[in-house]
Amino acid sequence: MKALFIIALAIALSLPATANAQPQRTLLRPAAVFDGTDPAPHPGWQVLVEGERIAAVGPNLSVPAGTQTIDLPGQTLMPGMIEGHGHLFLHPYNETPWDDQVLHEPLAVRTIRAAKAAEITLKAGFTTTRDLGTEGAGYADVGLKKAIDSGLTPGPRLLVATRAIVAQGAYGPKGFEPGVIVPQGAEEASGVERIVRAVRGQIAAGADVVKLYADYHYRPGEPSLPTFSQAELDAATAAAHDAGRTVAVHAVTAEGMRRAIAAGVDTIEHGDEGTPAVFKAMAARHIAFCPTLAASEAISRYRGWTDPEHPPAAVAESRTAFRAAMAAGVPICMGGDVGVFAHGDNASEMRAMAAAGMAPTQVLIAATSGNAAAFHLTDRGAVRTGLLADLIAVEGDPTRDLTALTRIRLVMKGGAVVR
Known part of the structure; x- marks a missing residue:
């Protein structure tokens, strides 16, 4: 009985931590955002990523405590x-x-x-x-x-x-x-x-x-x-x-x-x-x-x-x-x-x-x-709330100069930084 009690207590103690675990939050702060649909980039926009999805997009976002911030000066953030x-x-x-x-x-x-x-x-x-x-x-x-x-x-x-x-x-x-x-x-x-x-x-x-x-x-x-x-x-x-x-x-x-x-x-x-x-x-x-x-x-x-x-x-x-x-x-x-x-x-x-x-x-x-x-992919292709956080940052403005795409500075797939 004592062994069963110890096992049950261990399980009970582990459940709240799992249930209350918060997804990773990351705030990306580039010079501008190309959202994948609007031809003009948006200077001063930020992107908040929560877990594998985009949680918010726009200027001066309200950021929850404990959010990791990645500054991307001189860079354009865009969809992967x-x-x-x-x-x-x-x-x-x-x-x-x-x-x-x-x-x-x-x-x-x-x-x-x-x-x-x-x-x-x-x-x-x-x-x-x-x-x-x-x-x-x-x-x-x-x-x-x-x-x-x-x-x-x-x-x-x-x-x-x-x-x-x-x-x-x-x-x-x-x-x-x-x-x-x-x-x-x-x-x-x-x-x-x-x-x-x-x-x-x-x-x-x-x-x-x-x-x-x-x-x-x-x-x-x-x-x-x-x-x-x-x-x-x-x-x-x-x-x-x-x-x-x-x-x-x-x-x-x-x-x-x-x-x-x-x-x-x-x-x-x-x-x-x-x-x-x-x-x-x-x-x-x-x-x-x-x-x-x-x-x-x-x-x-x-x-x-x-x-x-x-x-x-x-x-x-x-x-x-x-x-x-x-x-x-x-x-x-x-x-x-x-x-x-x-x-x-x-x-x-x-x-x-x-x-x-x-x-x-x-x-x-x-x-x-x-x-x-x-390709009928409704969960990606744009920087928009609710879509997958498949994002990249390039040095410069690719809407003016496509050679910026050779200067990849950040790659994020599903909210995880892979480069």
Whole structure:
């Protein structure tokens, strides 16, 4: 009885401390706040963080006793940025060609490298990443997401697409004896029944977003051509939406884009051959566009491009499509296809967008509240009471000079300072 009494007393004494424990409070005092929606920064604003959420925003906040204060002189506080198109399981193609990464790099090595890339991405100010396919690494992104969420390894909040889905025979690697089974960079499907099965299988495995390829080149040297039929895209999109998942579509050709638009997808990636009419249709359906300008530029540099005043045809084409999308009023997603180029340099896509004619404030909105809206993330993307305290501070004013994004001075994820 005495032992039971001691145990009961110990439990009773522990309960009030747990019940009355107060979440950590932190007051952030920057020179200004860019809230993710208003183009103009707010000088003199402060942000009070309580636990993992933003508790208050504005000037001269009332601060509870015991609140930690972090002064950020000369710095702009803003929402953590959202990478809209990444591949954590890839690394730059000038280090190792894509085929060799898919065919020859061990899965364990790719996963460890992806974990390192995730940490680098977070410390670069990107607190959320939409990772659009493991490119031959199976469902390892689901495991990486769990490892990050459990605190096992640092990284951004992940939206994962697992294997992605391509038409039979339309992806790679290629160039082997016909009939030889070669590991592919995505899951192949053919026909309505099989593509729906692939969608549901990937969702069951942990996919947050379904990635489809509406076009691709069947053989090396051939142009991109539509792959999935309208019926296949319609069925895949409906199956994903029924399960509450968004749909991202790789589409370079105008016809591939038209089919994706008709299917009602959520975002279209690349869109190099998009026409004004195609972008007008996207705007009417509120489908967001991820132009991936930085990837096009990186690949051209790997092939020898050195003169920024004379871009190669591929770069010029992607910039023209981007301008046409802006002119049509298409919601713009900020996503650079990072992995083609170095993780941590995600903001190079933002600089490319500005160089192609988008105002810096609109670029910042695209990378924060714009991506949050496109991906249906209602708990982040802005500095607003009640949202997740995913926040960064940069030296200078990024609304005037995007190079400020290379001067990250603070990164906070869910109220915890990670840099």
